[in-house]
Amino acid sequence: MAEATTGTDGGAESDDKPIKERKNRLYPVVSDELAAVMKSDWADTELRGLSPLPQSSYAAARRATLSARFPGERIVVPAGNLRTRSNDTEYPFRASTEYAYLTGDQTQDAVLVLEPQRGGGHAATAYLLPRSNRENGEFWLDGQGELWVGRRHSLTEAEQLLGLPCKDVRKAADALREATGPVRVVRGHDAGIEAALTDKVTAERDTELTEFLSEMRLVKDEFEIAELQKACDSTARGFEDVVKALDKAEATSERYIEGTFFLRARVEGNDVGYGSICAAGPHATTLHWVRNDGPVRSGELLLLDAGVETHHLYTADVTRTLPISGTFSPLQRKIYDAVHESQQAGIDAVKPGAAYRDFHEASQRVLAEKLVEWGLLEGPVERVLELALQRRWTLHGTGHMLGMDVHDCAHARTETYVDCTLEPGMVLTVEPGLYFQTDDLSVPEEYRGIGVRIEDDILVTDDGNRNLSQGLPRGAAEVEAWMAALRG
Numbered sequence: 001m002a003e004a005t006t007g008t009d010g011g012a013e014s015d016d017k018p019i020k021e022r023k024n025r026l027y028p029v030v031s032d033e034l035a036a037v038m039k040s041d042w043a044d045t046e047l048r049g050l051s052p053l054p055q056s057s058y059a060a061a062r063r064a065t066l067s068a069r070f071p072g073e074r075i076v077v078p079a080g081n082l083r084t085r086s087n088d089t090e091y092p093f094r095a096s097t098e099y100a101y102l103t104g105d106q107t108q109d110a111v112l113v114l115e116p117q118r119g120g121g122h123a124a125t126a127y128l129l130p131r132s133n134r135e136n137g138e139f140w141l142d143g144q145g146e147l148w149v150g151r152r153h154s155l156t157e158a159e160q161l162l163g164l165p166c167k168d169v170r171k172a173a174d175a176l177r178e179a180t181g182p183v184r185v186v187r188g189h190d191a192g193i194e195a196a197l198t199d200k201v202t203a204e205r206d207t208e209l210t211e212f213l214s215e216m217r218l219v220k221d222e223f224e225i226a227e228l229q230k231a232c233d234s235t236a237r238g239f240e241d242v243v244k245a246l247d248k249a250e251a252t253s254e255r256y257i258e259g260t261f262f263l264r265a266r267v268e269g270n271d272v273g274y275g276s277i278c279a280a281g282p283h284a285t286t287l288h289w290v291r292n293d294g295p296v297r298s299g300e301l302l303l304l305d306a307g308v309e310t311h312h313l314y315t316a317d318v319t320r321t322l323p324i325s326g327t328f329s330p331l332q333r334k335i336y337d338a339v340h341e342s343q344q345a346g347i348d349a350v351k352p353g354a355a356y357r358d359f360h361e362a363s364q365r366v367l368a369e370k371l372v373e374w375g376l377l378e379g380p381v382e383r384v385l386e387l388a389l390q391r392r393w394t395l396h397g398t399g400h401m402l403g404m405d406v407h408d409c410a411h412a413r414t415e416t417y418v419d420c421t422l423e424p425g426m427v428l429t430v431e432p433g434l435y436f437q438t439d440d441l442s443v444p445e446e447y448r449g450i451g452v453r454i455e456d457d458i459l460v461t462d463d464g465n466r467n468l469s470q471g472l473p474r475g476a477a478e479v480e481a482w483m484a485a486l487r488g
């Protein structure tokens, strides 16, 4: 990797820096002649007649909903900035969910502003990084110049894509500082924008904005449902890739599984939607095992919890627990069947009009019954459930909302999320599990080190539900047959 002239000095401010101040250790001075040469003889590459992004009309409808909730107030939604990994290298950028949801855009440093209008409603403007300046050398001398990081859309191009007026984001902070009237900002993404608004906003009012934006996303529109289906379909192909690569994983480690799934995610989507959990053997009992550096052994189980994130940032969240040899042992099968039965009871409880808590309770009941039946818990089942004693081995809630974030709508209030009634368009995971830790002296030795979770992504429909991840088998016999067919 080469060293840029200035390192990261924040793309949103670099336009103001004079050419002489853009220093490089190897070339401490830019000669006037070189500066003149670098400025000239570049073709006009402006793109004309661009079609709007596929979600632009949905984004407009979402902005209208937001506008109606906060009449007369200025709403500020930043995309976020690059985060330094070390020195002048950064982590891959992912736009804030709120900004991407309201614009369809995913560029760094951007800010959406909804300006209240005299006659009511709001006028939306996307403040974006424009094309790099050639006059002051920014395009080739700045670490975020286009010659280093790639061409950006011009503001005119962005207007066509987003269906919104677009302005230079380098003017956003000053414009916001000077603005009068009530303002709310989505916090946590752009410290510079927040600093410009510091004496105009309150934490309480900003929290209301964040809550509302989370709650708006509880019910998905048809664009979002199609994206989640794509994410699940790509994820199913990624799981198939992993099954086909199990021999290589056995010869290496869980890392091979992580890399195999990531290849599918990156080729078909944008990324993985969260760190893949590639947990072989006893690692399956660690809920978020993302170190993925352990051995993969025949005779043990592989718990793979992974999801492809699409180009428009919707993620799947799917778990399958697979016998690495291709066949479950009798005890593995007994535990697997119990989790499968519990998951089916949970999925059956997902329908419009049901309480959000119903699927959790239905799943937990089955697991409590099994644990009593196996002699691991003393009955009656009602007492176990009342005291939640099954949690020693079920550990986590049975699911969560899913969308652009894996744990979607996380800022929604309790009354609109866990206490809600399910509505068509909601998408949630159903993911019960049983986990017997290696050092759990309360269970027979043969249970120790076994972890099973099965997780699917369920859309609430008008008359029940649809399993978006049904492309992957769930029943033990179907899983074995599917693995055998893939491995040949």
Ligand code: GLY
Binding pocket: 274, 305, 317, 400, 406, 431, 455
């Ligand atoms: N992958 C995290 C979860 O299942 O919630």
Ligand code: MN
Binding pocket: 317, 399, 400, 429, 431, 455
């Ligand atoms: Mn999940």
Ligand code: MN
Binding pocket: 305, 306, 317, 318, 319, 455
């Ligand atoms: Mn998961």
